[in-house]
Each structure stands twice: as structure tokens, then as C-alpha cells.
Amino acid sequence: MRWIAKAAAVTGTVLLMTAGGVNAVEIHNGSISEAEVLTTQKAWGDALVAISREYDEKGVKPAQDLAEKVIDAAYGYQLGPVLFKPTLTQEPQTFRTDREGALSYFVGHNPKYPADTGFALKGWREVEVKNAAILLDGEYATTLGKVSFTDKDGKVTTVDKSWTFKKDDEGTIRIVQHHSSLPYATK
Amino acid sequence: MRWIAKAAAVTGTVLLMTAGGVNAVEIHNGSISEAEVLTTQKAWGDALVAISREYDEKGVKPAQDLAEKVIDAAYGYQLGPVLFKPTLTQEPQTFRTDREGALSYFVGHNPKYPADTGFALKGWREVEVKNAAILLDGEYATTLGKVSFTDKDGKVTTVDKSWTFKKDDEGTIRIVQHHSSLPYATK
Amino acid sequence: MRWIAKAAAVTGTVLLMTAGGVNAVEIHNGSISEAEVLTTQKAWGDALVAISREYDEKGVKPAQDLAEKVIDAAYGYQLGPVLFKPTLTQEPQTFRTDREGALSYFVGHNPKYPADTGFALKGWREVEVKNAAILLDGEYATTLGKVSFTDKDGKVTTVDKSWTFKKDDEGTIRIVQHHSSLPYATK
Amino acid sequence: MRWIAKAAAVTGTVLLMTAGGVNAVEIHNGSISEAEVLTTQKAWGDALVAISREYDEKGVKPAQDLAEKVIDAAYGYQLGPVLFKPTLTQEPQTFRTDREGALSYFVGHNPKYPADTGFALKGWREVEVKNAAILLDGEYATTLGKVSFTDKDGKVTTVDKSWTFKKDDEGTIRIVQHHSSLPYATK
Known part of the structure; x- marks a missing residue:
């Protein structure tokens, strides 16, 4: 099972018609497209x-x-620290810049x-x-928006979320920045 | 009054000693340094x-x-939409991707x-x-951390904040992404 | 007369259909496309x-x-030095990193x-x-290939040429590196 | 023997003094410095x-x-095609965008x-x-200049050379563009 699809054709050969005939050009495109962002x-x-279902079933x-x-x-923990501020974390463990901290946030059970x-x-x-x-902008794409999570009882939780994605040298798109927060509630 | 210092020497000429004598090299550096990030x-x-004081005094x-x-x-509103999620905004005006929305967030008084x-x-x-x-990474720098604001009564408010800065073609460093949120509070 | 077309839609708004209805998304794309490279x-x-014809006619x-x-x-002389090695220049004026040197190369008449x-x-x-x-890769595109010039007598000159193009903050695509050379001739 | 030094500290932790005390910050710097360019x-x-000596001795x-x-x-042949125009190549094999073509240029003996x-x-x-x-600009650095090669008889050959270097995800600096040409000689 592949979660993040590798870009199908980062490198390819294109045939272009010119006045002088057909011309084969090697194209290497390191940029992320809007479609790749949406897919990711x-x-x-x-x-x-899938993790939620795995937990419920197994x-x-x-x-x-x-x-x-x-x-x-x-995520891009292979590339360096990830600037990850999850929705529900608190001091002194608000930021999860390493892999272990991210894993603990998603599945807990880490003393x-x-x-x-x-x-x-x-x-x-549903998400x-x-x-x-x-x-x-090239290898990088940054998004801002609302993300809504529906649980098995139909309850919906909505968060404000920023993501920065980077297409790495192998064409895999990785999260290098992720700031998530509950909407501001007037007290 | 300059709020964001323009990079002192984006382009310059450097003298390098080589076996063949002194060699003048033109250097153009479009990358943001860590020092520039901290200054910005x-x-x-x-x-x-300064805005707070101006309001109190004038x-x-x-x-x-x-x-x-x-x-x-x-900010980089000249460059395109800015991905700005301020600390205290709510639906349906959570995101302030244009200049008017950002200005209203900072100084209000916009019907x-x-x-x-x-x-x-x-x-x-104090901030x-x-x-x-x-x-x-080149023209871009992304930061994650805590920002604390102290008011005139000494009360401190701390937020979780992500910023992405871009050095534009003229060497000015501009905010192109800004996600700020109050720390998650256990109910 | 526009020589280099400004990107038609660097920034735009796109309507996306989602389960929750139509969603307007602001898109800012700073990357150069293959089509823009070919057009440039x-x-x-x-x-x-056009310069040749202007000279012949006026x-x-x-x-x-x-x-x-x-x-x-x-060209990108506004952005800093351009790494320009024209086809026919020699020591000590081989490189034309400033605007005046480039202009002199193209139209001469500079003492x-x-x-x-x-x-x-x-x-x-014809070119x-x-x-x-x-x-x-994002704002940058680099090309390598042959460029053939046909003069009014039908004589063809072919050179080896590398170009690096940069899309600037306003969406204009500019040459920041240009290395041109006559093909190597076995003596 | 390492030919191209890996950046010593792409990722590191820096201690900064602030009003609130010492603050450990993780820094990930994907940009190439001028010093790294010169070293490369x-x-x-x-x-x-070293290849010349190996050939002469072994x-x-x-x-x-x-x-x-x-x-x-x-070189960056792992990343995609390299835009390599060597000094002494001719049609129809002027450009060496794949590894085999580059190897043949440097050591020959390929039918x-x-x-x-x-x-x-x-x-x-000596070079x-x-x-x-x-x-x-971030992961990329482009250079333009003269490169002089001195052989064992003291004869010097000078070429005009453009290089574009890219720092890959592992911090290794790789040539992704290389245009070399003999100086233009007035006939």
C-alpha cells in the first residue's frame, strides 16, 4: 500500500515538432503541481x-x-526536522520536530x-x-485551509491547517511543515 | 522608519586570492540566512x-x-495571496489572504x-x-515556535506560530505564510 | 511589442468541487512551465x-x-549579475555580467x-x-541544445547554448545564465 | 577518498541566548554557501x-x-538528465545528458x-x-568563469565554463549543468 504516490513522470522524454523535424527532448520537472498537492x-x-480502522479492527x-x-x-523526517505543531499538543511537548514525537501524537502509547x-x-x-x-513554487507547495474529520458516530471536528510539502529528489512529496489548530473560540 | 531591513549585500564583489593572483568575483546571493530570519x-x-504605542499615544x-x-x-501581499491564519479569527473570516483582511485583523475598525x-x-x-x-532553503525560510506578548499591565499571552519568509527579488524579506494559534487547552 | 510574455495567470482563483460543495481556492504558482520555456x-x-531587421531598414x-x-x-540584469558568455567574445572581455557589456555584444558601437x-x-x-x-525547478528552468541562425543570404550558423531562466516576482521570465559557444572543430 | 565533501552540518542544533534564557533551536539549512561552491x-x-595520474601510473x-x-x-545523473556540454564533443554526440556519455568523454574507450x-x-x-x-539561490549555485588545465609538460589549456550545482537531499553537492567551451578564436 502506497500512501503518497510518487510522481509518475518526473523525468521523461518528449517529442517536439519543429521546422527541422521531430526533436526528442529530455525533460526533468522537479516542481509540484496543484494536482499533486490535492492528491497528497x-x-x-x-x-x-486507515489507521483508525486498523486500530478498531486489529x-x-x-x-x-x-x-x-x-x-x-x-513526512520528511528523513530530510531534517519537520516543523510539526499538531492540533492537540501542549507545553512542554507542543512541537514534534522528530519522528518519534510525531508517531506518539498519532498513536500514543509512548511513556x-x-x-x-x-x-x-x-x-x-472521513477526512x-x-x-x-x-x-x-518549485519543489515546495504551501496550503492553508480547513480540514474536517468525521468519526464513526458522525461527529465532525474541524481544524485550521497549514501544510508545506516538498518534492524530494526521488519525486516523493513529503510534509516538511504542518501547523494544525482548533478554531479560536470566543470565551 | 524601516521595519524589515533590506539585506545589506545581496549582490557584491569579492576579492579572492588564487595561485594566479587576486580575482574579483561578482557574487549574487538570493538566500536567506539564519541571522536575517532572527532580525526579521x-x-x-x-x-x-510600535503600533500599540502609536494607538495609546495618538x-x-x-x-x-x-x-x-x-x-x-x-508581508508579501504584493507577490500574491498570503497564507495568513491569525490567532483570534473565526469562521467565516478565519483566513486573511488579502491585505485588507490582514489590516483589519491588526487594527480593526472595518465594518x-x-x-x-x-x-x-x-x-x-514586548514581544x-x-x-x-x-x-x-534559498529564498525561503520557515520557522516554528512560541511567541510571547507582554502588555502594559505585564500580562503575558503566548501563541504557537509558524512563519514562512521569502526574500523577494529586491532583497526584502516578506511573510508569505503565517499560522498563529492559542495553545491547546485541555477542557 | 512585448518580447517576453508575462505569465498569464500567476495568481488566480480556482473553483473546486468537493463533497461539501464548491470551494474557491486562491492559487499562486511561481513555477515556470515547459510551455513558458519554449515561448521564451x-x-x-x-x-x-527584429533587431537585425531594424538595423537593415532603419x-x-x-x-x-x-x-x-x-x-x-x-535578461535579468535588474536582479544582479547575469552569467553571460556570448558566442564571439574574447579575453579580457569574455564575460558580460552587466547590461552595458551585453548591449555592446548585441549591437556594438561601444568604444x-x-x-x-x-x-x-x-x-x-530566422532562429x-x-x-x-x-x-x-520552480522559478528556474535550465535548457541545453543547439540554436541555428539563418541570415538573409540563407547561411546557417549553429551554436551550442545553455540558458537558465528565472520567473521573477512579477511573473516575467528572465535569462540569468547564458553560455553560448561555437561547436568544437577538430583541427 | 571523498571527491565532493558532504556538507558538514546541514542539520544542527544551535543555542541562542534570549531574554528568557538559553533556547535550543534546530536548524536545517538546505542552501549552498559560497565556500561550498569553491570547495566543490x-x-x-x-x-x-587524480584520474590523469591514475592513468599514467596504473x-x-x-x-x-x-x-x-x-x-x-x-554529477547529478541520479537526479535526472545532466545538461552537460563538454569542451571537445561534436555532432551528433555533442551533449552528454546520461552517465555513460559523461564517462566516455572523460576516459574514452567506448566504441x-x-x-x-x-x-x-x-x-x-593542475587545475x-x-x-x-x-x-x-538555495539548493542551487551557478558559476561562470575561466578554468585552466596544466599538463605534465607545463602546457596550459584554458576554457570558458559554466556550472550549476545542486545540493541534494542528503547534502551532497552535484553538478546538474556544465557547459564548457574553448575560447572563441578570431579566424
């Missing part, structure tokens, strides 16, 4: 639902195994992070992304 | 305090005039944004940035 | 022919005026560059670009 | 000399083995490239790079 966001939501260990695969495929209850274990059945704006 | 963050905080109109200058100097009370008018006297991580 | 290369060739001064406009529109005879004044009537490979 | 150019020259096979290592370490005599086998003992200009 959808894959992130599908992966979250228990915590298979859910953790799946979450590790998702994090390794979708080093006692407040983590496992965001991906909360029975999610919808509504982008307000998208910036595309 | 500090300038953002200083500007917020009233709303001078504060608005100053806020316009700050937004034009520090199109009835919920805005003016974040920059709240008597701020401190504590970065957790910084990514530098 | 063709515009460079057309501009060279004389050196109008040709120089046109060349200035072309250089300001097509500071006594060897320049004006490459754009040589009666060109054909055959790319071997193109790299696309 | 010098390493390219040293590698060429013969063609060890020189070829070394050249393969150099190409794999210094598919009958005109290649092996540029790295020509007894080079000097004189940059005219350098552009730095």
Missing part, C-alpha cells in the same frame, strides 16, 4: 482513516505499525509523551480538506 | 509594539497608518470584519520569539 | 531577428534602442568594447532552437 | 588530476574505475563514442578555477 492531501486523510500494535509506514512515506492519547485512534471515518489558498 | 522576526515584534488613525506601512513592508477588535491595539509592550526549529 | 526561447529568437540607432528594450525585458561588431546586426532572418534537455 | 570546484579539479582500467566513482559523486579520446587521460597536473560571477 487526500492521501493524508485516507491514511488517517488493535493498537497493527495500528502503530501502519502509522510508522505512513509517517515514513508522508515519554504521557499526554498523547493517539489522534489517529479516535475512530475517524475532507477545504483549501483557502495554495502557493506553488 | 524581531522587527515584526518591534512593529507590533489614537486609532495614526495606528492604522502605521499598520498599513508595516503590512506593506513585512466588513465586525468581529475584529484589532490585535495590535491591545497595549503590547519575544522562541524558535523550536528553522528550515532554510 | 522563441521570443528571444524573434527579438534577435540603421544603427533604432537597432540599439530596440536592443536596449529587448535586454531589459529578456569600451572595441572587438564587438554587433551579433544582432548580422542580418539574421531555431533544438533543445536536448530541459530542467524545470 | 576545487574537488572537481583535484579529481581530474593504466586505463584503474583510471576508468576512478572516473566512475568521480562521476557518481560529483559507442568513437570520437572520444578521454579528456581526463591527457596528463593533467585552476577563476570565477567571474557566482549566483547563490
Whole structure:
């Protein structure tokens, strides 16, 4: 199961017609397209639902195994620190710039992070992304919008979310920045 | 008054000693340095305090005039939409991707944004940035951390904040993404 | 007359259908496309022919005026030094990293560059670009290939040419690197 | 033997003093510095000399083995086509966008490239790079200048050379564009 699709044709050969005849040109495109951004966001939501289902059907260990695969495929912890501020974290463990902190946030059960209850274990059945704006600039794309999570009881939770994606040298699109927060509530 | 310092020497000439003698090399550096990031963050905080003082000392109109200058100097609305999720905004006006929405957030008094009370008018006297991580990649730098605001009564408000800065073609560093949120509070 | 077409829609609003209805998303795309690269290369060739015709029909001064406009529109001397190695230059004036040196190369008549005879004044009537490979990465695109120039007598000159194009903050595509050379001839 | 030094500290932790005390910040810097460019150019020259010496002392096979290592370490053929126009190539094999073509140019002995005599086998003992200009922009650096090769008889050959370097995801700096040409000679 591949969570984040590798770009189908980062490098290819294109035939162009010119006055002088057909000309084969090698094209290497390192830029992310809008379509790739939308596909990657959808894959992130599908992966979250898949972890929730794995937990409900098979228990915590298979859910953790799946979450590790998702994090390794979708996030950029191989590239350096990820600027990840999850929705439900608090001081002194607000930021999860390393892989272990991200894994604990999604599936909990890590004594080093006692407040983590496992965001991906909360029975999610559907994720919808509504982008307000998208910036595309080469290997990087940044998005801002609302993301809504529906659980198995039909309850909907909506968050404000920023993501920065980077297409790595192999054409895999990875999250390098992720800031999520509950909407501001007037007291 | 310059809020965001233009890079002192984006383009310059450097003398290098080689076996063959002195060699003048023209260097053009479009990348943001860590020092520039820290300076730009500090300038953002200083500007917020300056707007607060202007409001307290001279009233709303001078504060608005100053806020316009700050937004034009520090944000990238000239370049396209800015992915700005301010701390205290709500549906259906959560995101402020245009200049008018940003200005209203900082100084209020815009009937199109009835919920805005003016974040920059709240008597701020000191701003401190504590970065957790910084990514530098050419024209872009992304930061994640805590920002604390102290008001004239000594009350401190701390938020979780992500910024992406872009050095534009003229060497000015501009905010192109800004996600700010109150820390998650366990109910 | 526009030599280098500004990108039609760097920033735009796109309507996306989602489960929740229609969603307007602001898109800002700073990346160069393959089509923009090909259009820009063709515009460079057309501009060279236009300068040649202006010289043949109206004389050196109008040709120089046109060349200035072309250089300001097509090259990136506003952004910093351009890494320009023209086909026919020699020591100690091989490299033309500033605007004056580029202008002299194309239209000559500058006593500071006594060897320049004006490459754009040589009666060109057709320019054909055959790319071997193109790299696309965000604001930058780099090309490598053969460029053939046909003059009014039907004589064809072919050179090896590398170009790096940068899309600037206003969406104009500019040459920031240009290395041109006659094919290696076995002695 | 490492030909191209990996950046010593792409990712690191920095301690910053703030009003609130010491603050540990994770820094990830994907940008190439001027010093890295100069080091990489010098390493390219040293590698060429090393292949020449290997050939003179041990013969063609060890020189070829070394050249393969150099190409794999210094060029970006892993990332896609490299826009390589070597100094001494001709139609129809002017451009060497794949690894095999590059290897043949440097060490010859490939029947598919009958005109290649092996540029790295020509007894080079010293290489000097004189940059005219350098552009730095994040992962990419582009240089333009003269490169002089001195052989074992003291004969000097000088070429005009453009290089574009890219720092890959692992921090290795790789050549993705390389245009080299003999100086234009007035006939």
C-alpha cells in the first residue's frame, strides 16, 4: 500500500515538432503541481482513516505499525526536522520536530509523551480538506485551509491547517511543515 | 522608519586570492540566512509594539497608518495571496489572504470584519520569539515556535506560530505564510 | 511589442468541487512551465531577428534602442549579475555580467568594447532552437541544445547554448545564465 | 577518498541566548554557501588530476574505475538528465545528458563514442578555477568563469565554463549543468 504516490513522470522524454523535424527532448520537472498537492492531501486523510480502522479492527500494535509506514512515506523526517505543531499538543511537548514525537501524537502509547492519547485512534471515518489558498513554487507547495474529520458516530471536528510539502529528489512529496489548530473560540 | 531591513549585500564583489593572483568575483546571493530570519522576526515584534504605542499615544488613525506601512513592508501581499491564519479569527473570516483582511485583523475598525477588535491595539509592550526549529532553503525560510506578548499591565499571552519568509527579488524579506494559534487547552 | 510574455495567470482563483460543495481556492504558482520555456526561447529568437531587421531598414540607432528594450525585458540584469558568455567574445572581455557589456555584444558601437561588431546586426532572418534537455525547478528552468541562425543570404550558423531562466516576482521570465559557444572543430 | 565533501552540518542544533534564557533551536539549512561552491570546484579539479595520474601510473582500467566513482559523486545523473556540454564533443554526440556519455568523454574507450579520446587521460597536473560571477539561490549555485588545465609538460589549456550545482537531499553537492567551451578564436 502506497500512501503518497510518487510522481509518475518526473523525468521523461518528449517529442517536439519543429521546422527541422521531430526533436526528442529530455525533460526533468522537479516542481509540484496543484494536482499533486490535492492528491497528497487526500492521501493524508485516507491514511488517517486507515489507521483508525486498523486500530478498531486489529488493535493498537497493527495500528502503530501502519502509522510508522505512513509517517515514513508522508513526512520528511528523513530530510531534517519537520516543523510539526499538531492540533492537540501542549507545553512542554507542543512541537514534534522528530519522528518519534510525531508517531506518539498519532498513536500514543509512548511513556515519554504521557499526554498523547493517539489522534489517529479516535475512530475517524472521513477526512475532507477545504483549501483557502495554495502557493506553488518549485519543489515546495504551501496550503492553508480547513480540514474536517468525521468519526464513526458522525461527529465532525474541524481544524485550521497549514501544510508545506516538498518534492524530494526521488519525486516523493513529503510534509516538511504542518501547523494544525482548533478554531479560536470566543470565551 | 524601516521595519524589515533590506539585506545589506545581496549582490557584491569579492576579492579572492588564487595561485594566479587576486580575482574579483561578482557574487549574487538570493538566500536567506539564519541571522536575517532572527532580525526579521524581531522587527515584526518591534512593529507590533510600535503600533500599540502609536494607538495609546495618538489614537486609532495614526495606528492604522502605521499598520498599513508595516503590512506593506513585512508581508508579501504584493507577490500574491498570503497564507495568513491569525490567532483570534473565526469562521467565516478565519483566513486573511488579502491585505485588507490582514489590516483589519491588526487594527480593526472595518465594518466588513465586525468581529475584529484589532490585535495590535491591545497595549503590547514586548514581544519575544522562541524558535523550536528553522528550515532554510534559498529564498525561503520557515520557522516554528512560541511567541510571547507582554502588555502594559505585564500580562503575558503566548501563541504557537509558524512563519514562512521569502526574500523577494529586491532583497526584502516578506511573510508569505503565517499560522498563529492559542495553545491547546485541555477542557 | 512585448518580447517576453508575462505569465498569464500567476495568481488566480480556482473553483473546486468537493463533497461539501464548491470551494474557491486562491492559487499562486511561481513555477515556470515547459510551455513558458519554449515561448521564451522563441521570443528571444524573434527579438534577435527584429533587431537585425531594424538595423537593415532603419540603421544603427533604432537597432540599439530596440536592443536596449529587448535586454531589459529578456535578461535579468535588474536582479544582479547575469552569467553571460556570448558566442564571439574574447579575453579580457569574455564575460558580460552587466547590461552595458551585453548591449555592446548585441549591437556594438561601444568604444569600451572595441572587438564587438554587433551579433544582432548580422542580418539574421530566422532562429531555431533544438533543445536536448530541459530542467524545470520552480522559478528556474535550465535548457541545453543547439540554436541555428539563418541570415538573409540563407547561411546557417549553429551554436551550442545553455540558458537558465528565472520567473521573477512579477511573473516575467528572465535569462540569468547564458553560455553560448561555437561547436568544437577538430583541427 | 571523498571527491565532493558532504556538507558538514546541514542539520544542527544551535543555542541562542534570549531574554528568557538559553533556547535550543534546530536548524536545517538546505542552501549552498559560497565556500561550498569553491570547495566543490576545487574537488572537481583535484579529481581530474587524480584520474590523469591514475592513468599514467596504473593504466586505463584503474583510471576508468576512478572516473566512475568521480562521476557518481560529483554529477547529478541520479537526479535526472545532466545538461552537460563538454569542451571537445561534436555532432551528433555533442551533449552528454546520461552517465555513460559523461564517462566516455572523460576516459574514452567506448566504441559507442568513437570520437572520444578521454579528456581526463591527457596528463593533467593542475587545475585552476577563476570565477567571474557566482549566483547563490538555495539548493542551487551557478558559476561562470575561466578554468585552466596544466599538463605534465607545463602546457596550459584554458576554457570558458559554466556550472550549476545542486545540493541534494542528503547534502551532497552535484553538478546538474556544465557547459564548457574553448575560447572563441578570431579566424
